[in-house]
Amino acid sequence: MSGIPVVGLFRCASYERNILGERLDALLESMGGMDRFVHPGERVLLKPNLLSASLPGRCITTHPEVVRAVALRVLAAGGRPFIADSPGLDGFSGVASKTGMAEVARELNISCEELDDPVPLPMAEGSVFQRVEVSRKAVEADRIINLPKLKTHAQMMLTLGVKNLFGTVVRQRKASWHYTVGLDRDVFADLHLDIARSLAPSLTIMDGIEGMEGRGPGNGHPRHFGLLAASTDPLALDLRLCSLLGADLQAFPLYRSAARRNLLPENIGKTGGDLPPDFTFEKVDIPRLDSLHLLPSFLDGIGKRFLSSRPVQRPGDCIGCGKCARLCPAGAMVMKKNNFIDIDYEKCIRCYCCQEVCPEDAIGFSRGFLLRVLDFLGR
Ligand code: SF4
Numbered sequence: 001m002s003g004i005p006v007v008g009l010f011r012c013a014s015y016e017r018n019i020l021g022e023r024l025d026a027l028l029e030s031m032g033g034m035d036r037f038v039h040p041g042e043r044v045l046l047k048p049n050l051l052s053a054s055l056p057g058r059c060i061t062t063h064p065e066v067v068r069a070v071a072l073r074v075l076a077a078g079g080r081p082f083i084a085d086s087p088g089l090d091g092f093s094g095v096a097s098k099t100g101m102a103e104v105a106r107e108l109n110i111s112c113e114e115l116d117d118p119v120p121l122p123m124a125e126g127s128v129f130q131r132v133e134v135s136r137k138a139v140e141a142d143r144i145i146n147l148p149k150l151k152t153h154a155q156m157m158l159t160l161g162v163k164n165l166f167g168t169v170v171r172q173r174k175a176s177w178h179y180t181v182g183l184d185r186d187v188f189a190d191l192h193l194d195i196a197r198s199l200a201p202s203l204t205i206m207d208g209i210e211g212m213e214g215r216g217p218g219n220g221h222p223r224h225f226g227l228l229a230a231s232t233d234p235l236a237l238d239l240r241l242c243s244l245l246g247a248d249l250q251a252f253p254l255y256r257s258a259a260r261r262n263l264l265p266e267n268i269g270k271t272g273g274d275l276p277p278d279f280t281f282e283k284v285d286i287p288r289l290d291s292l293h294l295l296p297s298f299l300d301g302i303g304k305r306f307l308s309s310r311p312v313q314r315p316g317d318c319i320g321c322g323k324c325a326r327l328c329p330a331g332a333m334v335m336k337k338n339n340f341i342d343i344d345y346e347k348c349i350r351c352y353c354c355q356e357v358c359p360e361d362a363i364g365f366s367r368g369f370l371l372r373v374l375d376f377l378g379r
């Protein structure tokens, strides 16, 4: 398999079935064909990004045409695909219906299920975290095909192949992890990397046809990238994408985690496909992350209060749904009268969950002192 690239990158202009099918076949062929990853009779978890109950055009979730096209090829290889994810807050049936997954499942006569029933994940050697629970369905699947969406992420900079597998953690337990990990993005990246290495998906195919930039993963702007990408190693895919998007690798918590742990994949420059070798996307709006750990840890509170960005509600845009307060892992938000939310900044761990979950983009982040200084210096 020496001729197979570590990361396959193919242009794909749209979700139109003929175009997508032809491009996906070219991508799969470059990776050795679907038969390399799926054997007859195997139960194959297709794990899209189903963050919330949103229409495909909002580019928050993996497009149903990508999931459909991959499912058809798994079926053709003799596999038994099922679509599953664990949305953070919205009910699963509403998510499945609005994102188009239920319709795909109906048409192909396959199941579309919630990832529930948490069980311990056997952790890969060298994991930082020794006990992580994910859905039994992810642990017991014969194969996982990981189907992330290309999006920026206000807390972690990008959400691609590795972070998509954090979605196998069942529902509110994701929020518990936010609280456990607290302020440290690099530790959170360690957790994401541990889960991805332990689940070891057979293949990651990323929907980068229409992605999101800016304040992702839920409130950024759709952007046409026209890209389908794949790798057997989601970390290699993410690091290659980070460069392709013009983002600073050193600022990417996932890269820092992998580098610190000597887990950087070899040959991530060995790409195949039809992008020119020196291609990068222009002027992608990548969130800038402020460091929350410039001071010694016992001064975290001061750093948090005076230096870091903080969530701010825009009451005029709020519809009072209460999702943010229900999800807040630190219990830092209290709904008051007239859609006003009281935020306790001492408790707040700057996890960005409230911004992520808000359906009305009614929560912004005021820029922290450090980012404002960097802005002033033009960096
Ligand atoms: S207020 Fe928002 S950023 Fe702060 S802990 Fe709660 S959900 Fe996270």
Ligand code: SF4
Binding pocket: 313, 317, 318, 319, 320, 321, 322, 323, 324, 325, 341, 357, 358, 359, 360, 361, 362, 363
């Ligand atoms: S800020 Fe957003 S998530 Fe929170 S109550 Fe208002 S609309 Fe709902």
